[in-house]
Amino acid sequence: MNKQLKKVLQSKRDQHLEELKAFLRIPSISALSEHKRDVQQAAEWLAQSLKKAGLENVRVMATKGHPVVYGDWLHAEGKPTVLIYGHYDVQPVDPLDLWETPPFEPDIRDNKIYARGASDDKGQTFMHIKAVETLLQIEGRLPVNIKFCIEGEEEIGSPNLDPFVAEHRELLQADVLVVSDTPMLEKGKPTVCYGLRGLCGLQIDVQGPKRDLHSGLFGGGVQNPIHALVHILDSMRNEKGEITIEGFYDRVQPITDEEREAYRALQFNEEEVRQELDVPELFGEQGYSFLERTWVRPTLEVNGIYGGFQGEGIKTVLPAQAHAKITCRLVPDQDPEEITRLIQRHIEKHTPPGVKVSTQLFDKGKPFLTPFDHPAIQAAGRVLEKAYGVSPAYTRMGGSIPIVETFHSLLNLPAVLMGFGLPSENFHAPNEHFHLENFDQGLVALCYYWFELEKALGQQ
Known part of the structure; x- marks a missing residue:
C-alpha cells in the first residue's frame, strides 16, 4: 500500500491544494460579528468536503454561537474509534498593511501556502479529511472507526463547545482523541505533543x-x-x-530530572531563536531553559x-x-x-x-497532560519516523487548546497531539503560511497512523 498511497497522493496534490485554497478564501473570523455569515459558510463548506470524502451522518450542528461540524465512518466493527478534533475559524488579520498578499487570497510561493488559517488550523484539519478520503479510495474501508468534530469558536476560547460535548457525549464517545493544531519542534523534526498549558x-x-x-x-x-x-x-x-x-x-508541579534530561537531549538551539526574533537576548524565569519556560512553567x-x-x-x-x-x-x-x-x-x-x-x-x-508512553502516542511517533525518516520529538507545548482537557474530563479520552505546522509560520500574525513539505509528509503520516493505531490499541 505504501507505493500506491504516495502515488495517489501525488496525483491528487494539485486538486487538494485547489480545494484548500477554496477553504482558505472564506474569511471565517469568529471574533468579529460581521463575519458570522462567513463562519457559517465555512461550516457548510466543511460538511460538503466530509461528504465528498466518504464520511456519513454529516451534520452542521447549531450551538449558541457558531456551529460544530460532525461526520463519521463507523464500519470497522470491533476496532477502536478515533475522534478527530479541529477548528475552522481563524484569527482577525490586523494589521492588514503588513500582509505581503491579501490574507484571504491564498498564494503559493517558495513551497509555502500563504493565507490566514493556512497553518492554524484550516490546513491541518483539511489534511485529516484528505487522509480519510484517500484511504477510502484506495482500500474501500478504514482500519478504525472515525468521527470528526470540527468547531468554529476555538479562536475565541470555545465558549460553546463544553456544553456541546456534554450534551452529545454518546455521539462523540471514542477511544482516543487526535488533534493536529500544534507545531513541530522545528523544520524537519516531526513532533508528538503530550502536554498543553x-x-x-x-x-x-x-x-x-x-x-x-x-x-x-x-x-x-x-x-x-x-x-x-x-x-x-x-x-x-x-x-x-x-x-x-x-x-x-x-x-x-516541579520538573522531573527525567523531563529535564529529555529536553536537553533535544539539543534545542536558543541562539537561533534569539536571532530569528532579532532580540538582544532571551528573557524569562531564572533557573530554567527556554523550553522549560515555554512548556512546563x-x-x-x-x-x-x-x-x-x-x-x-x-x-x-x-x-x-x-x-x-x-x-x-x-x-x-x-x-x-x-x-x-x-x-x-x-x-x-x-x-x-x-x-x-x-x-x-x-x-x-485547564492544562492537560498525557503520559508519553501511552500506546497511541508511541504509535504516532512510529508513523512520523516512517514518513519523515527521522526520530520524532516528544514534547509539551506552551500554547493552550482548552477543549482537549474537556474531551478528557467528559469523555475520558487520551489525546494525541500530532501537528504539522512550524513555530515560524506566523499563525495569529500577518503572512501566516504553511510549509507544503509538511502538507505532503503529514498526509502520508496520517494515512499510516490509522493502521498503526489499530495495532497499538488492539494490543492493550
Missing part, C-alpha cells in the same frame, strides 16, 4: 476622573490612570522573571495596554481611563478560576489611591 485571561480597567483633563491644570493633583495601571502591572513580576502574585506557584504576560491620546504628535491630556489585557499560561495542577481570583486579589491589594479598578474575565482553560 492551560489559560486564563482578563482585562484590567482603571477609571480616574470622569473625563479627560488638561494636564497643565490638573497634572500633579489628580491620579493618572495610566500611572496607576503601570504600577499594578509592574507589581506582578520581578526582575528575575518570577510572578509575584501570592499563591501563583503553589500548585505547580506558568506565565503572566501583558498582551495589550492602552489609554489616553494615541494620535500623531502630543496632546497634553490626563486621561480618564487606562486598560490592559493580560493572559496566563498555566501548568498542571493550576486551576484557571483559582489563578484568576489570585490575580484579582493582587490587583485590589496593589491599586494606588485616586482610581477605581475593575476586571473583565475572558478565555480560560
